[in-house]
Amino acid sequence: xxxxxxxxxxxxxxxxPIAIAINISLGFTVQTVLKxxxxxxxxxxxxxxVLAGPIPGALTGVLSNLIWQVLxxxxxxxxxxxxxxxxxxxxxxxxxxxxxxxPASPNQLIVAAVIAAVIIGVVVFPILNNRAYTDPNxxxxxxxxxxxxxxxxxxAAVMVAGFILLRRDLAGFxxxxxxxxxxxxxxxxxxxxxxxVFGGVTGSxxxxxxxxxxxxxxxxxxxxxxxxxxxxxxxxxxxxxxxxIVLAGxxxxxxxxFPNGERxxxxxxx
Amino acid sequence: MLRPPDGFYRxxxxxxxxxxxxxxxxxxxxxxxxxxxxxxLVGVGLIVAGTHLGRAFLPFVLATLPLLxxxxxxxxxxxxxxxxxxxxxxxxRATGSGLTVAGQASxxxxxxxxxxxxxxxxxxxxxLLADLERRGMGRRGSFVIGSAFQAIPxxxxxxxxxxxxxxxxxxxTEGSAWRRIRGIVPLAGPLITGALSEVEERAMxxxxxxxxxxxxxxxxxxxPDSRVQRIGRWLLVGITLALVLATFTGRxxxx
Numbered sequence: 142x143x144x145x146x147x148x149x150x151x152x153x154x155x156x157x158p159i160a161i162a163i164n165i166s167l168g169f170t171v172q173t174v175l176k177x178x179x180x181x182x183x184x185x186x187x188x189x190x191v192l193a194g195p196i197p198g199a200l201t202g203v204l205s206n207l208i209w210q211v212l213x214x215x216x217x218x219x220x221x222x223x224x225x226x227x228x229x230x231x232x233x234x235x236x237x238x239x240x241x242x243x244p245a246s247p248n249q250l251i252v253a254a255v256i257a258a259v260i261i262g263v264v265v266f267p268i269l270n271n272r273a274y275t276d277p278n279x280x281x282x283x284x285x286x287x288x289x290x291x292x293x294x295x296x297a298a299v300m301v302a303g304f305i306l307l308r309r310d311l312a313g314f315x316x317x318x319x320x321x322x323x324x325x326x327x328x329x330x331x332x333x334x335x336x337x338v339f340g341g342v343t344g345s346x347x348x349x350x351x352x353x354x355x356x357x358x359x360x361x362x363x364x365x366x367x368x369x370x371x372x373x374x375x376x377x378x379x380x381x382x383x384x385x386i387v388l389a390g391x392x393x394x395x396x397x398x399f400p401n402g403e404r405x406x407x408x409x410x411x
Numbered sequence: 412m413l414r415p416p417d418g419f420y421r422x423x424x425x426x427x428x429x430x431x432x433x434x435x436x437x438x439x440x441x442x443x444x445x446x447x448x449x450x451x452l453v454g455v456g457l458i459v460a461g462t463h464l465g466r467a468f469l470p471f472v473l474a475t476l477p478l479l480x481x482x483x484x485x486x487x488x489x490x491x492x493x494x495x496x497x498x499x500x501x502x503x504r505a506t507g508s509g510l511t512v513a514g515q516a517s518x519x520x521x522x523x524x525x526x527x528x529x530x531x532x533x534x535x536x537x538x539l540l541a542d543l544e545r546r547g548m549g550r551r552g553s554f555v556i557g558s559a560f561q562a563i564p565x566x567x568x569x570x571x572x573x574x575x576x577x578x579x580x581x582x583x584t585e586g587s588a589w590r591r592i593r594g595i596v597p598l599a600g601p602l603i604t605g606a607l608s609e610v611e612e613r614a615m616x617x618x619x620x621x622x623x624x625x626x627x628x629x630x631x632x633x634x635p636d637s638r639v640q641r642i643g644r645w646l647l648v649g650i651t652l653a654l655v656l657a658t659f660t661g662r663x664x665x666x
Contacts, residue, residue, distance in 0.1 A: 149551065151622055155613045157555050159606045162562035167599055170570040174584055174598070184599060200555075208559055211531045215474040216520065218527070219440065338440045340486050340516035344478030348485060355489035364491070379595065386596055387603045395611065 148194035148232075148400050156193065156399070157201050160185030164205040165212070179376040182209075182217075183227050187323075187384045190231025191240050192399040198228030198235075219338050223330045227323055227377070234319045235401045240385055243311035253314045254302035261301065264321055264374070265294035293375065304382065316385045320378030327377060328369030335369075336362040347372050420461050420529075424636040425539035426546070430644045432530035434651040439522040441655050444665040448518035455525040464532050471528035472521070479517050486513035536560050542634040550628055554617075566606060573601050 168182030186205060190198025202224030210218030234240065245253070297317075305313040335341055341361040342348045347368055354364035388396065393406045420428075439451050459468060490509030498505040540553040574584070577597045583590045657663035 151618055152610060152614045154551050154555060154622075155558075155610045155617065156607075158557075158559035158562050159566070159610060161555075161559040162566040163603060163606060165563050166567040166570045167602060169567065170574060170598065171595065174574050181595065181599075184603065188603070204556065204559065208556070208563070210527055212563070213470055213474050213531075215478050215524065218436070218523075338516075339478065339520065340482045340512055342478070342481040342485050344475075344481045348481045352485050352489055355485065355491055358491070360491040379592070383595060383599050387600055390600065390604060391607060395607065398611075 145196050148197050150193075150400055152399055153189070153193040153197050156189055157197060157204070160189045160201045161205045161208060163188070164201070165209050179372065179379065181376065181380060181383075183224060183377070184380050184383055186224055186228045187231040187380055188387070190228045190233075191235035191384060191388070191405065192396070192401055193232075194235065194400055195229045195232025198230075198232040199225040200228070202226075202228035215344060216339055219334050220331060222334060223327050226330050227327055230319075230323050230326060232401075234323075235404060238404045239312070239315045239319045240388055240405055241312060242389055243315075244309060245311045247309075249311065250306055250309060253311050254305045257301045257305060257314045257317055258298035260318065261294055261298040261321075265290060290371070297375070297378070301378075312385065313382075316381050317378055320381030321374045323381065324374030324377035325370065328366060328373040331369050331373070332362055332366035335365040341365045343368075418462055420458055421533045422635075424634050424640050425534050425542045426634075426636075427640045427644055428530055428534045429539060430647055432526050434647050435526035436523050437651055438654060439519045439526070442658050442663065442665065443515070445515060445518070446665045448515065448522045451522040452518060452525070455522060455529060458529050459525060462529065462533055467532050468525065468528050471524050471531075475520055475524045478520060482516050482520070483513045486510070486516070538634055541630065541632060542636075544628065545630045545633065550622070554622075562606075566602065569605065570598070570602055574598055577601075 163185035164182050167184055168180060171179070171181040182205070183202065186198055186202040189201040203221045206214075206217045206221035206224045301313060301317040304317075305311065335343060341364055342351055350368040350371055351364045354367045355361075359367060388405060396402050396405050399405075435451055435455060439448055459465075487505045487509045488503045490506050490512060493506035493508040495507040496504045497507050497510070536557060540548075540557050544550060544553045574582075577594070578584060582594050582597055584594055654663065
């Protein structure tokens, strides 16, 4: 019990409702003002997970979705499960110190940037070659999807490598990996919910991908999973970088007072 | 959003209404077939009529429209493995089994949305939290949920202000996708940093007011509850669990 109650200091308790409000108001603003086909509704969840630990992170995610549903969301409620898992994972990344700033020498940075680009390639390649998507008996993407994946993969590799080099910070490497992994897990958790509860669609722009996958012959759950594996890693990686940039901009004094603060600020470099 | 408690349904104990909403939501999504969502819709419809809040339900129903449209289109025309074609429009084939799946999913979502709406419109958050706290939820839980509800409109206004001020400084919210992606940090950054600076002050204010004190808070305004409601709640939860179990073990197959 000590492990759990240690994550719920008064500061955490005050942070959670604000994080819930950040999830909902920012998710809504990004979708309406910037009109981007991503969700960006887990910034608060990841923030709490990283600052306070897995249990408060999960709680933030679950409550965000339930409250959003009560305030008039259409189908966000059942995805509380996914949001909870995202919060748990964020807590894990926080414990591992993923979000700690890591200044490094130019050579190390170049090596990290190259490895990051290669890893993104390694993540993208199985999606291109996965039997679940290429075997016509199970399902299959129409050909344009493969082109889109290659373009997005290259863009992502360039952006992550650029981030590492421009900020001179190795943390970008780990943040990207944490974001992609979170996205993949989120996709696997969401797909059965979407398939069982909503007939496999979400009611937003990403349904185009679901339709394309079904046209290619994939079944309900694989179409949802394919859509999730397409959108979620992108969404969660962007979210992770936003959280990282915000955390790096906060004063160390504020960050250090949260339960996980010591793992986030690292050593003082003069 | 305080409303005078008139009508039978609104006078129910908040926890009873919460139990009804949760059980309806679970049943709507878990039990398969045509009849369960239809029965739930009729039930919820009767409650809706009893609350005399007709128009207030409109936004909740409208919010489901994009989802319903997507479900109907994608499942009717692109249902995997369906061969019982009923209509051909150009390259698209509508199938009977796809339409069945789409229709059932739509009914489930309508029943779910309405039951959430009934709960949201008839239950003031303060009442629910006060009652849950009396039943032992703890002041931390009621603080988290209560202040989340207060913070959302505040932060939504703030998000709009940040978006407007960044636009005034030249942020492009209409350009290409790449330009709009670059707008995320100028939008999210000030919003989150500002919100986090509040945390410090609020934490201190709460500590100064004995937030971590071990004793329970006194209940000043107890919510009315009755024996009938207590028994009804347990019955409802029991029936829901039984139906869910029966569905998952395959013993329940309704038309």
